[in-house]
Amino acid sequence: MKDTEIAVIGGGPAGLMAALAAAEMGARVTIIDRNSRLGGQLVKQTHKFFGSEKEYASVRGIDIGRLLSDEVLKNPRIETMLDSTVIGYYPDDGVLGVEFEGKTFVKIKPKKVVVATGASEKFLPFENNDLPGIYGAGAVQTLMNEHGVVPGENVLMVGAGNIGLIVSYQLMQAKVNVKAIIDAAPCIGGYWVHASKVARLGVPIMTSYTIKAAYPNEATGTLERAVIWQLDDRWQPIPGTEKVLKVDVICISVGLSPLTEILWQAGCEMKYVPQLGGHVAVRNENMETTVPGIYVAGDVAGVEEASSAMIEGRLAGLNAAKSLGYDDGTYSEKRLEAIKRLQNLRSGPVGEKIRQGLAQLVSSGGDYNA
Amino acid sequence: MRITEHPILTFKRGREVEFTFNGKKMKGYEGEPIAAALHDNGVRVLSYSKHLHRPRGFYCAIGNCSSCLMTVNGEPNVRVCTEKLREGMVVETQKGRGDIK
Ligand SMILES: Cc1cc2nc3c(=O)[nH]c(=O)nc-3n(C[C@H](O)[C@H](O)[C@H](O)COP(=O)(O)OP(=O)(O)OC[C@H]3O[C@@H](n4cnc5c(N)ncnc54)[C@H](O)[C@@H]3O)c2cc1C
Ligand code: FES
Numbered sequence: 513m514k515d516t517e518i519a520v521i522g523g524g525p526a527g528l529m530a531a532l533a534a535a536e537m538g539a540r541v542t543i544i545d546r547n548s549r550l551g552g553q554l555v556k557q558t559h560k561f562f563g564s565e566k567e568y569a570s571v572r573g574i575d576i577g578r579l580l581s582d583e584v585l586k587n588p589r590i591e592t593m594l595d596s597t598v599i600g601y602y603p604d605d606g607v608l609g610v611e612f613e614g615k616t617f618v619k620i621k622p623k624k625v626v627v628a629t630g631a632s633e634k635f636l637p638f639e640n641n642d643l644p645g646i647y648g649a650g651a652v653q654t655l656m657n658e659h660g661v662v663p664g665e666n667v668l669m670v671g672a673g674n675i676g677l678i679v680s681y682q683l684m685q686a687k688v689n690v691k692a693i694i695d696a697a698p699c700i701g702g703y704w705v706h707a708s709k710v711a712r713l714g715v716p717i718m719t720s721y722t723i724k725a726a727y728p729n730e731a732t733g734t735l736e737r738a739v740i741w742q743l744d745d746r747w748q749p750i751p752g753t754e755k756v757l758k759v760d761v762i763c764i765s766v767g768l769s770p771l772t773e774i775l776w777q778a779g780c781e782m783k784y785v786p787q788l789g790g791h792v793a794v795r796n797e798n799m800e801t802t803v804p805g806i807y808v809a810g811d812v813a814g815v816e817e818a819s820s821a822m823i824e825g826r827l828a829g830l831n832a833a834k835s836l837g838y839d840d841g842t843y844s845e846k847r848l849e850a851i852k853r854l855q856n857l858r859s860g861p862v863g864e865k866i867r868q869g870l871a872q873l874v875s876s877g878g879d880y881n882a
Numbered sequence: 883m884r885i886t887e888h889p890i891l892t893f894k895r896g897r898e899v900e901f902t903f904n905g906k907k908m909k910g911y912e913g914e915p916i917a918a919a920l921h922d923n924g925v926r927v928l929s930y931s932k933h934l935h936r937p938r939g940f941y942c943a944i945g946n947c948s949s950c951l952m953t954v955n956g957e958p959n960v961r962v963c964t965e966k967l968r969e970g971m972v973v974e975t976q977k978g979r980g981d982i983k
Contacts, residue, residue, distance in 0.1 A: 635941075644938060651942050659893075661885070662884075
């Protein structure tokens with residue numbers, strides 16, 4: 513059994529910031545991530561980020577990831593466990609079960625836990641949606657930007673949110689042809705900067721279109737054709753509008769849902785909030801869930817952006833450390849600053865959806881650490 | 883296919899190693915996921931589903947979905963999207979649930 517003061521599960525932007533903040537206050541932290549390197553989603557983001565300047569806007573995602581992981585790796589109070597998947601939380605003894613390199617089982621007993629596991633891609637029902645060649649957009653990004661292998665030759669992107677648009681652009685950068693980006697909604701969900709970048713390359717963005725079916729090559733059993741069709745203003749498909757696209761890859765990019773298994777196991781009160789991507793943990797302003805000592809931050813707390821994930825992480829880290837008695841006198845000031853920055857980030861029209869979601873979730877007050 | 887030129891990224895690859903897929907010799911880079919090496923060699927069908935025996939490829943590429951289970955060095959149900967490639971690995975298509983020998 514291994515002891516630590518604060519276990520941070522997930523080394524994405526939220527987890528890295530949580531670890532740094534807690535260590536800054538004086539606590540000892542262990543970050544656990546199932547990947548071989550730190551950074552979470554950031555390691556494959558080659559584009560310059562949007563967000564606020566303090567959260568590195570206009571720096572490329574991969575570079576933000578590198579900046580934060582370098583800081584973490586040289587911090588003597590933070591220990592990093594890579595290739596380590598947290599596969600269970602045992603609430604009776606407060607023990608985390610960790611699988612190391614898929615072979616060894618390690619038990620960790622932390623005093624506090626920050627869950628920063630991020631989110632996973634949603635799926636879409638249609639005929640033959642299980643064919644090899646139909647991949648999550650994030651999976652294609654991993655294959656391409658982390659491992660340097662292209663997914664195929666011709667791609668249909670399903671979903672015109674930011675991820676769909678950005679991955680389409682990155683496919684074109686890797687010289688893969690994106691035949692079309694389709695979206696069931698009547699308008700493009702992502703930001704205009706990203707949409708115009710792909711439009712300039714000549715990729716058609718077809719709104720009010722959805723996928724009807726996929727068909728395999730008889731000999732290989734892998735994807736060969738996709739059939740798409742148009743939707744009317746009541747989201748009903750219009751027969752006769754079918755179009756056939758010859759593609760060997762379909763990327764599904766229809767949203768993310770929080771990776772909450774550990775929170776369910778811990779017995780945290782969960783609530784279904786569509787604006788935040790699905791089931792999320794009820795929590796207070798300090799990012800603490802209804803199970804004392806278990807905090808959340810980042811996409812697992814509600815699917816949003818790296819910038820907000822970083823501040824939520826900071827907030828969770830500060831509070832976890834404070835609850836262990838670590839405070840050099842700066843805690844209150846730092847906590848307030850983080851809360852204000854989050855409010856700023858979510859203040860505009862883009863933050864509307866998140867504000868609605870959080871209104872259903874965050875219990876008021878929540879100062880039980882202060 | 884490998885990306886050789888990229889406007890932003892450069893790829894640090896491990897040593898080139900040999901492995902077999904269903905007995906056929908293939909090459910990949912040490913330490914990359916087995917699925918990436920297979921994909922580069924044109925292999926997209928990784929397993930066949932339990933009941934309807936439909937071909938399966940990878941889906942999430944981060945160890946979440948279990949769409950990519952294969953038999954590696956005799957051990958079934960290995961998620962090849964995260965399992966690292968090593969010299970001389972014996973990789974086989976998995977049919978159904980797999981047997982532990
Ligand atoms: C294509 C794309 C473009 C984006 N562009 C932008 C942008 O321009 N600006 C912006 O602000 N945001 C952007 N985002 C969103 C941003 O990347 C995410 O919101 C952010 O990464 C969330 O951070 P996180 O730390 O919560 O989760 P993640 O970055 O997903 O990190 C979670 C980590 O937890 C690990 N993990 C999960 N489960 C376990 C477990 N059981 N045990 C051990 N480890 C585990 C994972 O391996 C991962 O490393 C983009 C996202 C994508 C996919
Ligand atoms: S592709 Fe999802 S687990 Fe491997």
